[in-house]
Amino acid sequence: DSGVTQTPKHLITATGQRVTLRCSPRSGDLSVYWYQQSLDQGLQFLIQYYNGEERAKGNILERFSAQQFPDLHSELNLSSLELGDSALYFCASSVASGNSYEQYFGPGTRLTVT
Amino acid sequence: SQQGEEDPQALSIQEGENATMNCSYKTSINNLQWYRQNSGRGLVHLILIRSNEREKHSGRLRVTLDTSKKSSSLLITASRAADTASYFCATGIYNQGGKLIFGQGTELSVKP
Numbered sequence: 001d002s003g004v005t006q007t008p009k010h011l012i013t014a015t016g017q018r019v020t021l022r023c024s025p026r027s028g029d030l031s032v033y034w035y036q037q038s039l040d041q042g043l044q045f046l047i048q049y050y051n052g053e054e055r056a057k058g059n060i061l062e063r064f065s066a067q068q069f070p071d072l073h074s075e076l077n078l079s080s081l082e083l084g085d086s087a088l089y090f091c092a093s094s095v096a097s098g099n100s101y102e103q104y105f106g107p108g109t110r111l112t113v114t
Numbered sequence: 115s116q117q118g119e120e121d122p123q124a125l126s127i128q129e130g131e132n133a134t135m136n137c138s139y140k141t142s143i144n145n146l147q148w149y150r151q152n153s154g155r156g157l158v159h160l161i162l163i164r165s166n167e168r169e170k171h172s173g174r175l176r177v178t179l180d181t182s183k184k185s186s187s188l189l190i191t192a193s194r195a196a197d198t199a200s201y202f203c204a205t206g207i208y209n210q211g212g213k214l215i216f217g218q219g220t221e222l223s224v225k226p
Contacts, residue, residue: 042216042218043157043219044216045213045216055211056213090156090157092157099207100144100164103159103214105156106156108154108155
């Protein structure tokens with residue numbers, strides 16, 4: 001158990017809908033990361049927050065947005081969903097902001113868009 | 115596009131044998147990390163090697179880094195069935211916060 005929790009575990013929704021994925025980092029970790037894993041794209045970095053502020057951005061679509069709250073939990077919002085958004089979404093956390101720190105991954109949320 | 119390319123894509127060995135996985139990347143890096151993923155589950159950090167290091171050990175794991183060739187290798191010695199998993203290299207780039215760029219992974223199968 002990494003100490004990172006993600007809810008829900010599974011999500012099935014229809015095209016055009018909006019969903020929110022939630023992540024609670026390990027106790028004491030200030031950075032939260034979101035990744036998308038799919039068969040065709042592999043594991044893609046989406047976005048990082050550090051202590052409430054956006055710190056790094058990857059190939060995150062404009063239909064996707066995220067935020068980190070004062071209690072350090074984070075939410076990833078996916079809107080106008082398309083079939084191609086079906087994937088495993090991981091949240092990870094680390095103690096600080098740089099890339100020299102071990103990232104602890106949650107169990108993931110499997111999103112299926114029908 | 116992915117920064118890292120891993121080779122081989124799949125590897126099947128017998129328990130007790132050594133497994134070697136290779137990772138190549140394109141741009142200058144700050145460090146390189148290796149992660150393991152059991153089927154459909156979250157990734158687990160294995161080892162980090164900094165750009166000024168050439169070799170690092172952790173238990174049965176040995177990682178090398180050759181920045182001139184932009185490549186790294188992960189060696190698992192005396193493999194066990196429990197080592198069956200996908201292995202990913204991930205590169206950290208200077209001045210890009212905590213962003214890690216993952217390779218496509220090597221799927222390792224260790225047969226008892």
